[in-house]
Amino acid sequence: MKVVKNLVAAFSMKAEFASRRNKLYRIAYSWSHDPVLADDLVQETIYKALKNASRLRDVKTIDSWLYRILYNCWQDYLRVKGRNVEFVESYDDESADQTDNYQQAQIVKRVRASVEQLPLPLREVVTLADFAGFSYEQIAEITDIPIGTVMSRLFRARKNLKQQLLEFGSDELTVSKLRRVK
Amino acid sequence: MNIKDMTEDKLNLFIDEQLDTDEMNEIREALLDDKELREQVCQLKAVRELIGYAYSEVPPSRHEDSNKKRSGSIFGRAIAASVTLVVGVVLGWSTYEYSPNATPAISAQNTFQYVANHVKAAYGERKIVLHIDSSDVQVVNAALNEADQLLATYRKANTPMKLDIVTNKSGINILRPGVSPYIARIRELIDDNDDVAIYACNRSIAKALKKEGVEIVLMPEVTKDKSARELIPQRLEKGWVYIKA
Numbered sequence A: 001m002k003v004v005k006n007l008v009a010a011f012s013m014k015a016e017f018a019s020r021r022n023k024l025y026r027i028a029y030s031w032s033h034d035p036v037l038a039d040d041l042v043q044e045t046i047y048k049a050l051k052n053a054s055r056l057r058d059v060k061t062i063d064s065w066l067y068r069i070l071y072n073c074w075q076d077y078l079r080v081k082g083r084n085v086e087f088v089e090s091y092d093d094e095s096a097d098q099t100d101n102y103q104q105a106q107i108v109k110r111v112r113a114s115v116e117q118l119p120l121p122l123r124e125v126v127t128l129a130d131f132a133g134f135s136y137e138q139i140a141e142i143t144d145i146p147i148g149t150v151m152s153r154l155f156r157a158r159k160n161l162k163q164q165l166l167e168f169g170s171d172e173l174t175v176s177k178l179r180r181v182k
Numbered sequence B: 001m002n003i004k005d006m007t008e009d010k011l012n013l014f015i016d017e018q019l020d021t022d023e024m025n026e027i028r029e030a031l032l033d034d035k036e037l038r039e040q041v042c043q044l045k046a047v048r049e050l051i052g053y054a055y056s057e058v059p060p061s062r063h064e065d066s067n068k069k070r071s072g073s074i075f076g077r078a079i080a081a082s083v084t085l086v087v088g089v090v091l092g093w094s095t096y097e098y099s100p101n102a103t104p105a106i107s108a109q110n111t112f113q114y115v116a117n118h119v120k121a122a123y124g125e126r127k128i129v130l131h132i133d134s135s136d137v138q139v140v141n142a143a144l145n146e147a148d149q150l151l152a153t154y155r156k157a158n159t160p161m162k163l164d165i166v167t168n169k170s171g172i173n174i175l176r177p178g179v180s181p182y183i184a185r186i187r188e189l190i191d192d193n194d195d196v197a198i199y200a201c202n203r204s205i206a207k208a209l210k211k212e213g214v215e216i217v218l219m220p221e222v223t224k225d226k227s228a229r230e231l232i233p234q235r236l237e238k239g240w241v242y243i244k245a
Helices: A002-019 A019-030 A035-051 A059-081 A094-098 A103-119 A120-130 A135-144 A147-181 B007-014 B021-033 B034-056 B062-071 B076-094 B108-123 B137-156 B169-175 B183-192 B203-211 B227-237
Strands: B126-132 B161-167 B196-200 B241-244
Touching: A002 A019, A002 A035, A002 A059, A019 A035, A019 A059, A019 B161, A035 A059, A035 B169, A059 A120, A059 A135, A094 A135, A094 B126, A103 A147, A103 B034, A120 A147, A120 B034, A135 B241, A147 B007, A147 B034, B007 B021, B021 B034, B021 B196, B021 B227, B034 B241, B126 B137, B126 B227, B137 B161, B137 B183, B161 B169, B161 B227, B169 B196, B169 B241, B183 B196, B196 B203, B203 B227, B227 B241
Parallel strands: B126 B161, B126 B241, B161 B196
Antiparallel strands: none
């Protein structure tokens, strides 16, 4: 009976992880800007999560627990590769090809490029907050840094992005106006 | 609260709803009167929204690829729908006029304002409160044009939208039959859209009565039991988007 119970628990845990896979992948992609690496990080995260599922004491904390594992996998990768590794995003990626609207693709491209220019610690925090929607406390737990540091990184990241995107807003406007005149 | 006393850190805490109730209300009050502060808040919100948007569609993982081949991706279609709406928003930038004082050229700030106001519509019902506190022709025309444009945009995107138009100060005059040239236009707005409601500030009505010494008669469709200072913060607390004409 205990075996059946454990099996059911294992299957249900696997389903919980699988349902979060896409979002984990998007966060991994926002950090690495590399689809293959992001996929590998998520595979490793799910593998480690399944292996250590018994350590998850409260299912309510599953999100921050999973992202903590993902964050650790990412940090392990950076340690091996060297913190200063440069990531070069391919702007001819599929998401840009799929859209038939030039301006929309430009905005996505520009926002991602702006995020990519952020120092990694800022990039990690701002995507966890503004894309994944985690609270300051959850981000502190995931990244294992004090909450004050989370806040200062998040605010610096937003300030930096705001500046870059405001400049883009002006450029984009010029392009739109020129197109309208034509 | 003065803009000079407001640090950007505090505004970040405000948009993330990390301040206590009193501080949140204090900033909401300040937002009603301070255009520069509103722009700062809108820009921060826009940054937050754009990050979410930029990563809502990324190159598919190998795992997603294999799933797509088997069953197609409903999630992908949902993302595509939201992207389509945002495309509409982006295209709207070139014709958008937010402020009645805006020149034909659209500033980067307005671009951000527009994104902040519209991007989230892809995720559910949009609720907007449009605040008119003037009867100046340019202000009122710009506000009513904004209302028409918002309603048309969301109707086209098949996205539910609630629009509350809150008037106070001399803005209540636009609702006075026999005085206002906008009565027919406002009535048309109400008749054509079930989700549009018009409010007049009871304090402003009382002040006008005291000043003019005659009863202030407004269109019968207008709700007038609360002040703008009560109505607007109540909506902001519930996540409504605020637009000041």
